[in-house]
């Protein structure tokens with residue numbers, strides 16, 4: 166399970182601050198949605214399903230991009246494995 | 248509920264330094280149509296990738312260039328550099344605008360003749376003119392630009408059997424303050440080779456010395472170099488006038504003006520920093536007018552401008568094949584256009600615009616072509632909006648050299664269309680087929696069948 170770290174602040178406009186590292190990030194709207202869903206404890210599969218309702222693309226592309234994105238969240242110490 | 252256009256999730260670290268080089272905005276706006284024709288429609292109808300040429304841009308660029316010179320010097324003639332783009336549909340636009348033709352091979356020479364250009368309006372350059380080529384050029388009264396002494400003597404010999412007096416010029420190479428100096432073509436000015444060759448021509452009495460030629464380089468960013476070249480050729484012309492009382496009819500300064508493309512590694516975009524045609528016209532005209540030609544008898548100025556006239560009129564449309572992340576974490580995008588079609592991506596940071604609307608989010612991306620070769624890179628690091636698999640885009644300013652130096656490597660070359668001034672689309676080159684290539688091959692009888 167992937168989890169967004171508790172102390173990481175995420176604004177609706179897509180601004181992220183990580184107090185552990187002092188770094189800030191910007192995220193586009195779909196990125197904000199993914200982070201929100203992760204915070205709600207959703208799995209990648211569920212997230213992909215949810216997003217597919219909103220966006221005109223195929224499941225494979227969504228899954229590939231979501232995994233890539235979550236990988237970056239982990240690299241930036243915004244998310245961690247539980 | 249209607250679904251939204253998909254955009255892949257993106258996260259970017261907020262850096263304290265500038266968002267990109269010199270804090271410029273991303274280089275991009277969507278390019279959804281060309282001369283009134285929708286990019287999506289073009290791809291749907293003619294396929295991807297697709298080269299597109301704009302007749303309006305060709306004509307406007309040509310007219311602007313001609314005006315830049317004519318406003319400053321009374322006698323100017325352009326000769327279209329065939330090697331830059333020798334599609335008949337393109338060449339004929341230049342000929343309709345009044346341009347002569349400049350060629351550097353027999354293949355191009357024949358192409359020009361078939362396009363209906365009179366022999367006397369063809370400039371024949373290059374070091375590899377065979378005896379047969381020269382004979383033909385002499386008979387057609389073409390302007391032969393002699394590259395080396397062997398060619399000069401071949402022409403002298405040919406005059407024994409032909410009843411026409413060859414019309415010749417020599418190509419001169421020289422120091423114009425540019426490094427590297429192109430000294431492999433023609434006769435050198437500084438060491439006296441050029442003056443010697445001219446004397447040989449005059450002394451032989453067998454040829455009509457009509458002009459002087461140089462081509463000092465390509466994508467030249469120095470206008471001064473052209474002033475120096477014009478002055479040096481004028482000096483030779485005036486020397487001939489004085490010694491033989493023979494008038495040189497034209498001075499041909501070749502090509503070499505830059506287009507508005509951005510050279511690789513340049514910090515600022517080409518369209519902001521490259522000198523424009525007016526700057527070159529000013530420098531060249533001033534140098535010619537300053538030379539001591541009688542004002543009522545100025546030599547004709549010939550220009551063999553290539554890329555500066557056609558680059559902007561050419562686009563290539565393509566499609567995203569895949570987005571990936573490299574082992575080092577870098578975003579990469581694979582497109583269906585490789586260096587086989589876009590030779591000039593070795594030279595330029597070609598501008599790439601999505602063919603549909605996009606958000607303000609963008610990402611530094613390496614853009615790869617589809618060929619299975621490591622050198623197949625279209626952009627090393629382009630700040631691009633988030634393109635999806637299957638999205639279309641437009642690569643700008645590809646009109647020069649790509650449609651002549653392209654390679655048939657593992658794929659076939661695509662269609663080329665011309666959009667005319669009324670927004671009608673014409674195919675001016677068909678897509679290649681496997682048939683075209685099998686046609687040229689033959690398999691020996693003993694290799695024709697096998698079992699696996």
Ligand SMILES: Cc1ncc(COP(=O)(O)O)c(C=O)c1O
Nearest residue numbers: 328462465502503551552553554
């Ligand atoms: C003799 C000669 N003239 C004209 C040209 C056209 O040059 P450009 O495209 O740089 O204007 C070339 C290009 O190599 C050339 O070799």
